[in-house]
Amino acid sequence: xxxxxxVTPAPAAAAAAAAAAxxxxxxxxxxxxxxxxxxxxxxxxxxxxxxxFNNLVSYYQDSTPQxxxxxxxxxxxxxxxxxxxxxxxxxxxxYPFNAFLSGFSxxxxxxxxxASLRIQTTEANKADFPSVSPExxxxxxxxxxxxxxxxxxxxxx
Amino acid sequence: xxxxxxxxxxxFVAAVSAISTTGDRLLVVLDDVTEKAxxxxxxxxxxxxxxxxxFETPKSETLALFRLxxxxxxxxxxxxxxxxxxxxxxTPNILLDFLNANGNILVTLSSGSTAPxxxxxxxxxxDIQLPTERTGLVVDHFNYDSATASDTHDVLVLSPPxxxxxxxxxxxxxxxxxxxxxxxxxxxxxxxxxGELLAPILRAPRTAYSYNPKExxxxxxxxxxxxxxxxxxxxxxxxxxxxxxxxxxxxxxxDSWFGAEVKKIGATKAVKTFNREFAKRVSGWTFQExxxxxxxxxxxxxxxxxxxxxxxxxxxxxxxxxxYTISLSEWSWDxxxxxxxxTNDVLQLEFSxxxxxHRVALGFDPSHSTPEAAAYTASIKLPxxxxxxxxxxxxxxxxxxxxxxxxxVSVRHMAHDEWPRSFAISGAWPWIAGxxxxxxxxxxxxxxxxxxxxxxxxxxxxxxxx
Numbered sequence: 001x002x003x004x005x006x007v008t009p010a011p012a013a014a015a016a017a018a019a020a021a022x023x024x025x026x027x028x029x030x031x032x033x034x035x036x037x038x039x040x041x042x043x044x045x046x047x048x049x050x051x052x053f054n055n056l057v058s059y060y061q062d063s064t065p066q067x068x069x070x071x072x073x074x075x076x077x078x079x080x081x082x083x084x085x086x087x088x089x090x091x092x093x094x095y096p097f098n099a100f101l102s103g104f105s106x107x108x109x110x111x112x113x114x115a116s117l118r119i120q121t122t123e124a125n126k127a128d129f130p131s132v133s134p135e136x137x138x139x140x141x142x143x144x145x146x147x148x149x150x151x152x153x154x155x156x157x
Numbered sequence: 158x159x160x161x162x163x164x165x166x167x168x169f170v171a172a173v174s175a176i177s178t179t180g181d182r183l184l185v186v187l188d189d190v191t192e193k194a195x196x197x198x199x200x201x202x203x204x205x206x207x208x209x210x211x212f213e214t215p216k217s218e219t220l221a222l223f224r225l226x227x228x229x230x231x232x233x234x235x236x237x238x239x240x241x242x243x244x245x246x247x248t249p250n251i252l253l254d255f256l257n258a259n260g261n262i263l264v265t266l267s268s269g270s271t272a273p274x275x276x277x278x279x280x281x282x283x284d285i286q287l288p289t290e291r292t293g294l295v296v297d298h299f300n301y302d303s304a305t306a307s308d309t310h311d312v313l314v315l316s317p318p319x320x321x322x323x324x325x326x327x328x329x330x331x332x333x334x335x336x337x338x339x340x341x342x343x344x345x346x347x348x349x350x351x352g353e354l355l356a357p358i359l360r361a362p363r364t365a366y367s368y369n370p371k372e373x374x375x376x377x378x379x380x381x382x383x384x385x386x387x388x389x390x391x392x393x394x395x396x397x398x399x400x401x402x403x404x405x406x407x408x409x410x411x412d413s414w415f416g417a418e419v420k421k422i423g424a425t426k427a428v429k430t431f432n433r434e435f436a437k438r439v440s441g442w443t444f445q446e447x448x449x450x451x452x453x454x455x456x457x458x459x460x461x462x463x464x465x466x467x468x469x470x471x472x473x474x475x476x477x478x479x480x481y482t483i484s485l486s487e488w489s490w491d492x493x494x495x496x497x498x499x500t501n502d503v504l505q506l507e508f509s510x511x512x513x514x515h516r517v518a519l520g521f522d523p524s525h526s527t528p529e530a531a532a533y534t535a536s537i538k539l540p541x542x543x544x545x546x547x548x549x550x551x552x553x554x555x556x557x558x559x560x561x562x563x564x565x566v567s568v569r570h571m572a573h574d575e576w577p578r579s580f581a582i583s584g585a586w587p588w589i590a591g592x593x594x595x596x597x598x599x600x601x602x603x604x605x606x607x608x609x610x611x612x613x614x615x616x617x618x619x620x621x622x623x
Contacts, residue, residue, distance in 0.1 A: 067606060074602045078595065085591040096585040103588025106595045114602075142603060149596050156579045156592060 071118045075111060082107040102156035109148045117141040176207030177445045178488050179259060180231030183208040184222070186215055186247065188238040199410045202437055206446065206490075208232070215243045215273075222246070222255045231260060232444045235276065237267040237407050242274050249279040261400045263443045265407035266345040268294040268311070268370065283393045284350030285403060288381040290369050295346045295387060295405070297365035302340060302419040304427065313341040313389075314421045317431050318359045321555060324501035328447050328556050329358050329438045330431070337431040340419050344406025346387030354393050356555035358402075358439065361387035390439060398558045402443040410436050442556065446490055450558040453484035453530045457548060457564065460536050472567045474575070475541050481506055481548055482525060482534040483562065495531035497521075506535045507549040514540040519550070543570040 064072075085104045094100045120129055120137035129137075183203065187193055190212050193200060200210060211230065213220040215238055221229055233255065235247070252275070256262060264280070266272055272291045280287060287293070296310045306312035317330030317339055339359070346367040349355045361367075366383035373379065381387075393401040408414055409432050418427040441447050458468050460478040473479060483506075487496035498504050498521075508515040517535045525532035539546075546568050552560040579585040 066609065070602065070605055074598060077598050081591055081594045085588060088587045096579055096582050099579045099585035099588040103591035106592045110595050110599060138606065145599055152592055156589060
């Protein structure tokens with residue numbers, strides 16, 4: 001039921017189409033099938049934000065590869081850690097400033113590296129990185145993260 | 158035997174050294190050498206204190222304050238002269254040069270004779286003004302000696318002077334008997350400028366005034382000065398601690414006034430004069446026998462638990478705790494004694510680079526003091542500023558030798574490994590935890606990534622097979 005409605009936003013349909021071309025097999029047939037009843041639901045104007053959110057979640061759960069989900073979970077974790085550090089700095093002051101810089105930049109840097117990993121391993125972007133295989137991207141990610149951690153641990157002294 | 162000899166030699170040296178700290182050659186400039194008979198007790202006192210007196214007249218050809226560029230004498234007393242000038246050997250410039258070369262000068266004036274031009278100019282250089290006619294007489298109709306000056310009222314009878322300021326040690330009348338008075342006969346008063354090197358010892362009482370007796374014998378209508386404007390005995394201590402004293406009445410020093418009895422107007426009985434002791438103290442101060450300070454040693458060191466706790470290091474680090482100690486002695490007539498800072502006064506230490514970053518009081522340190530030397534110490538935390546700094550003790554007080562001691566040290570910044578580690582600062586713990594969370598999360602992420610079999614991979618393969 002939810003699946004039949006979730007295609008209504010045009011960008012989502014485009015993304016689904018793109019994904020269908022490569023990985024997400026179940027989504028691929030769903031897009032053309034659902035295209036016709038979508039107009040009916042908009043016409044019925046029963047859409048609300050709750051449903052939109054449910055659609056997004058279920059579509060994400062169904063059509064996202066497991067490793068990408070893992071990356072997203074890690075990104076969310078890093079965002080929370082980064083926000084906590086920044087809030088602490090605002091509230092409690094930045095006294096050992098190198099410690100703040102080091103801790104905060106470790107989290108931010110890790111976030112950036114992880115986001116890069118997500119971009120490079122998403123099947124939809126494969127055309128942009130013809131020479132980077134997912135394994136290569138992961139190896140780059142590990143090496144760069146190690147350098148980042150080494151730098152930050154040194155800098156916090 | 159030899160040790161006994163050296164012991165006696167030591168005793169002899171100790172006896173001989175019971176004099177001025179700067180030397181014992183004293184030149185007395187008298188108009189007529191026969192005059193010295195009138196001052197025999199004053200000169201006798203000086204000789205008994207170890208001075209070698211040389212008497213000269215201003216006109217003498219052999220009179221020279223300098224010989225081959227060096228001072229020929231350590232101290233000079235100039236007595237009043239009838240002559241208009243003091244001749245080519247005692248020009249104001251030579252007298253100033255003598256002061257600059259650490260010589261000490263005692264000048265006496267008298268209302269009976271005109272002050273020589275040379276002296277007037279010299280005194281003007283020191284910011285001491287004499288009447289323009291170069292003569293004057295101080296009279297006081299309320300404080301005169303009724304025995305000798307019942308008509309002229311020009312023998313002033315004064316109580317020994319107190320301190321100029323309460324925090325200054327009284328060198329000149331401390332311990333004076335309460336019933337003794339100072340006689341100031343036929344004297345000339347001077348007016349002092351505002352120079353900080355000037356310090357009056359004895360000022361005229363409020364009712365005294367100074368006029369020119371030669372021109373205003375009948376009617377006094379033009380005063381040179383009145384009351385405490387008039388300094389009767391005044392001193393100058395130059396920046397190099399050379400000393401100068403001006404005594405307005407030479408008769409104060411005469412035998413006839415030493416131990417004479419004076420009867421103040423209105424008083425019922427005559428009392429002895431304090432002149433002899435006062436003359437001794439004024440001349441003793443002028444010739445560096447009292448109030449001479451000496452810095453014995455200066456020591457500063459790290460006041461921290463440290464393996465290398467050496468004395469007087471050339472370099473410190475910012476925010477070091479440092480202790481500074483200075484040892485001071487005061488020469489008092491015949492011996493070095495521990496210098497005690499007068500009550501209400503304070504000895505200060507500055508730690509300065511251009512301007513002082515610290516100015517703290519130095520406190521008495523009994524553990525490093527001896528009867529001959531008092532140690533004063535202060536502990537400071539160096540400022541958070543690197544550069545070239547001075548430990549500076551700048552103690553300049555009237556009647557005491559100037560002390561200006563500078564010890565230069567470098568203050569370096571923190572070395573890279575001297576900062577506290579982050580884990581030693583509790584404020585850094587949240588950020589350490591942030592790095593820890595990031596790294597731990599990353600390790601978990603990598604493990605999950607590598608050991609989680611992606612279902613997409615199988616589907617991909619199945620798609621390929623399809």
